[in-house]
């Protein structure tokens with residue numbers, strides 16, 4: 001891989017970018033939001049084989065190949081209800097990726113994959129049709145060695161902290177096993193109760209039942225429900241969590257009267273809640289989450305604007321997270337006013353906002369983060385977690401929000417071996433962007449060095465209260 005990849009082509013800017021990148025290249029990785037399965041690190045078993053490691057957990061790869069007409073079954077994805085002719089030979093799945101690797105040119109997936117192959121696995125030649133099987137063998141052999149076990153890689157990647165994302169009723173058994181093992185890696189849970197907020201979803205009664213079972217007490221009223229959420233937050237906090245996470249399509253926030261919230265809760269229990277009911281209940285529950293966050297100090301993340309399962313037939317056949325989610329235009333200023341008027345001025349509260357709608361960076365999110373003490377702007381997310389996307393994010397938010405009202409980089413990945421690839425690309429983009437400011441004498445080199453280090457870890461540590469300092473209790 002070229003040592004200057006991602007840097008501005010202007011030789012003067014590039015020289016500064018190299019120096020700034022050198023400042024952050026080897027810093028530890030702070031990963032306060034992501035989707036790695038904690039069982040990986042609890043079991044510390046060898047990864048099975050290259051396709052299961054690098055293809056199947058990567059929805060960016062699945063969606064591109066699907067878009068080019070390759071059925072998910074050929075990539076080894078089994079339909080939820082069984083049936084179908086599913087590819088079981090991982091070598092064929094790997095070959096399919098290699099045969100189509102050109103599709104990823106110019107996308108972040110190519111940069112991440114190239115980094116994983118070259119830097120994580122030491123593969124010297126590019127992946128293509130001819131090299132696919134020898135590279136498969138090479139990675140397979142390495143995966144069998146102790147240095148490629150998940151915990152050894154965690155240490156080699158210099159991960160200081162890794163946050164997972166966990167359902168509200170999750171017993172956090174893997175997190176407990178990690179701590180009990182005596183291995184010092186810091187893997188912390190994140191409380192994500194989305195499924196309990198989605199009262200119009202057919203799975204809601206089962207989710208409520210799981211919550212009730214986790215606490216060993218019945219939940220029959222909205223007051224019971226809120227108390228249950230409080231208790232689970234406390235449990236997550238006792239297991240090391242510093243944050244909660246909430247995914248909604250529309251980030252509306254509005255406190256309902258108690259009777260109204262109760263009526264919606266009972267309608268949900270009767271399995272009669274409509275999508276409109278759900279939107280109102282979610283708006284109310286976001287207010288409740290903020291109220292609880294003031295008390296328990298957990299940082300509240302809000303990921304808004306993904307229309308989940310846009311491709312209904314695909315979701316019905318294969319389940320969630322198979323690449324069929326599409327962004328929608330998102331409004332934050334009016335929608336968040338209720339929540340921010342209630343808690344946005346309170347330094348005990350911390351709200352980190354993520355968007356898939358880039359048009360809101362300069363017009364809404366940077367002004368909100370640049371005003372309300374409680375608000376930080378989360379990293380460029382998902383479709384915008386890319387070379388150009390991260391650059392656009394900096395260019396559109398910094399002049400209004402400043403750097404310190406942003407929350408640093410989050411890799412947001414479920415593919416464990418892509419973690420260092422993603423942080424490396426983010427550090428390169430930031431070094432190159434900062435180098436442009438230095439070249440124009442907007443900031444001087446000493447300031448840019450501090451900014452680079454902040455972006456590489458300090459901002460995330462602070463925003464997510466990972467050092468415990470800012471939490472009120």
Ligand SMILES: [Zn+2]
Pocket residue numbers: 033034035412
């Ligand atoms: Zn996420």
